[in-house]
Amino acid sequence: MGLGWGENGGDVKIDGFVESLTTIPFPDGFIIKFLGDKDTFVHNYKVSADVAALLTEEEQKALNHFCICRCNNFIKVYEGSAGSITRLEILNILRGGRLDDSLVDTLLDLVRENQRASSSIKFGVVPVWFSHQIHVLKPDYQELHDIYIKRLVDEGCTNLLVPIVQGDHWHLLEFDVENDIARHYDSLKERSGHWDPVLNIVKAFNYIKAGFNENQLRSVFDPIKVPCEEQKGSYDCGIYVYQFVQAITEGRDVLHVTPEEHNTWVVRAKLAAYLLIEGRKRKKEVGKLDDDDVEM
Structure with missing residues (x-):
């Protein structure tokens, strides 16, 4: 033994x-x-x-x-x-x-499966690997779009949820692609290094919006920091990303995703x-x- x-x-x-x-x-x-x-x-x-x-x-x-x-x-x-x-x-x-990458992907896909068909907003969840690929030295935005984004847009998803993990911390971006709005959700108060991966992913979506033409590139998406419930444990960030996605897809407030007594x-x-x-x-x-x- x-x-x-x-x-x-x-x-x-x-x-x-x-x-x-x-x-x-x-x-x-x-x-x-x-x-x-x-x-x-x-x-x-x-x-x-x-x-x-x-x-x-x-x-x-x-x-x-x-x-x-x-x-x-x-x-x-x-x-x-x-x-x-x-x-x-x-x-x-x-x-x-x-929570590791595969577990978060599986949890978020479960939320996607359970979202209400009657909702006027159709949410798509981008796999975690997308955010990892964005952080390479010279990401190929066209290729990343074709692999991770195009299918969701073709399926009619109007809002894309992008989980981010870097430096062992999970947080979340939401892109309302029809209204050119980006929202950022984080269960920790802003800390050094957390904002850089957000800007990298926003840059990728700006390239997508410009049709991958640098001459047409502009800052379409300017991420809004959404007030969120703060995590209760040191390693709870992945669980809170899951709960934020649940709340967002159900139209609930992300400032109160768990009862106070929990x-x-x-x-x-x-x-x-x-x-x-x-x-x-x-x-x-x-x-x-x-x-x-x-x-x-």
Whole structure:
């Protein structure tokens, strides 16, 4: 039985997932053990009574089952068109870890799938990789448009949501392409370095608006800083981007995306429970329930 994450910190790599517990807050005494060839793990994470009191009965049942279940990391908890979420990633959400690119892409695609068909605004979510490509020395705006943007516009999306991550911080840009408006959403007060990637992406959209003709280039999009709810935990920025996208697509205020009484652990527990419950529903619909999926 090999020790993975433990009370003294340290790194573990499973399927490319690397995290150091020495910089992440976690409950006292948390430990995880990987068994055999590390495909399977057990852990002693428990949802606290204070957190459980703010969960629904269904959420409690899903998380209680997860916490006592021997987990095979290759079993998918949730599968969507943009990617899948494993049990190790659910544990990472619960214990306060940072969300990686693929997890954020999958979460935002889930929001996109659930947006109201009756809405007069059709939102499109741009994959995270777009923002990474923008930050190379000489980005090819035409190519990036053709790969990431054109399909969404052709589908009739009027507002494009662009998640940004640089320096381990997630934030969000929204482009209203019909009205030439850009809005910026950030769960942290402005910090050094956060604005540079915003301007780089705005520049890309200005090039797109100019038809990639430098002679026609002008500052069409001037990003507006939208007041947002501030994140409650050090590594919650990815979760807040997900919640901002939910609020934006539902026409809600981004200044109040979580109830005041919900601390970071409640926010994370509710997200993890939602993914477990939604994932089970989807697997049941296609007849692919795993033997140890909880009965709901």
